[in-house]
Amino acid sequence: MSNPTVYMWPKASPHNKYSELLTKSIEDNGLQVEHYDKRNPLKPSKGDIVHMHWPSYSYQASSFPLTLIKSLFFAGLLLFLKARGVRLFWTVHNVWPHSTGKSKWDYRMRKFILSVCNKGFVLSESVKQEVTETFGVSADKLIVTPHGHYVDAYVGTGTDIRGRFGIPPEQFLFLFVGRINAYKGVEKLVEAFLSLKLESAGLLIAGKVDDGYSLDYIDPINDGRIKVYPQFVDDRELVDFLKAGDVMVLPYNQITTSGSAILALSHFKPVVAPRLGSLSEYIAEGCGILYDPDDPDGLRKALAKSIDMNMSEAEKHISKKLAELDWQGIAGKMIKVYTGTKRYEVNV
Known part of the structure; x- marks a missing residue:
């Protein structure tokens, strides 16, 4: 047969x-x-x-x-x-x-x-x-x-993303990459990040903005630490953006399964995300920080906590999770x- x-x-x-x-x-x-x-x-x-x-x-x-x-x-x-x-x-x-x-x-x-x-x-x-x-x-x-997982699925161009946006090499960088629309929670990320008032940290937001949504609210409140690239990040530069960040932040309002979270882990980047959908099953202990989406201060506290993560330990936990995927x-x-x-x- x-x-x-x-x-x-x-x-x-x-x-x-x-x-x-x-x-x-x-x-x-x-x-x-x-x-x-x-x-x-x-x-x-x-x-x-x-x-x-x-x-x-x-x-x-x-x-x-x-x-x-x-x-x-x-x-x-x-x-x-x-x-x-x-x-x-x-x-x-x-x-x-x-x-x-x-x-x-x-x-x-x-x-x-x-x-x-x-x-x-x-x-x-x-x-x-x-x-x-x-x-x-x-x-x-x-x-x-x-x-x-997405290990070896994408190959970068070698572009210095930090250099392109004027981000100092020593600055701790929060990263959001992906399509931008209402359910992604980017406005909450901007608010939480600015409330930290950390001169030593920056935020890079990159991705195509869906019709009906706008990032215009960022300019009036931006103190210079937020860099915005409202364009589609193609496969050739995706790895370059991921290499530039220290932590991937995915402040979703709703989610079932996040390919972006798995993409971040595939490049050994810890993930900050709400405890929604299946994220708690993918962002296992030590692979990032999950916060209570009902806590109005949850995202801000998670961002602050992520800065103090032991990145070497995080890589060990991420390696174990990738083997399961x-x-x-x-x-x-x-x-x-x-x-x-x-x-x-x-x-x-």
Whole structure:
């Protein structure tokens, strides 16, 4: 009996290396992986696997009437594939889409997707619990497979980011890198940082600002210690920005799983973040500082505490966590779930 083909949806993304790294690991373990092409949606045959990652892009549209039509086509496609004997899987990266948040239609669609999938993958135990409670699915239907690390996934250009922004080499630098919008909590970070009044520390905020959000509030209150780069940080310079910082700060208002936190750990940068979603499972003891999001002074205290971290000890803790996020082990577990059997050898 030949091995099934895995149709990854998508196999690669221009904004996230997760699918690409997962694909490589699955291929290293002996299964063929192809991109699920919507131009040839009926290519998967009996026994093959279709693995979805961000299905909201396949059922959402610019207006509800269009969303309804798109959703019906998408639901029909999944039902057809299921009837054809294709095994369906969904990695629930976010309980709710970032674009729309919680809506009744998203609830119906996501509950439906989980109902037709053979299994769902979740990136932490806390997300598993949230998904089961939110959508009323059995815990047995959800398999925890952690988000793999980004070690060696990005190569820098060697650009001196501190030099570019006039940041002294000896200054302790808090770093925020990523898309900037309302749920990221950047305004709270600015407020907490300025309240520290530490001349020996700086803050660098870098990332594309989403439409409808603005960083204009920073200029009137900036005392010169905050540097802002409101542009998309491409893959070539991402490592350069990470090397410039001492600590990554992710002051999210809401989060399921943070690739940014894993990216920071992959470059041995401790993380300051709220105790939300699965962050407490990834930012393990010694890998950073988690604070109570309900404490109005929690972020400020966490920033102050991070300055006194023993970075050598932090690196040891981060190394241990990265070993748990090895892609080969994740791929091996997924392959066993895909096939429903242990007859396929995996290189774990």
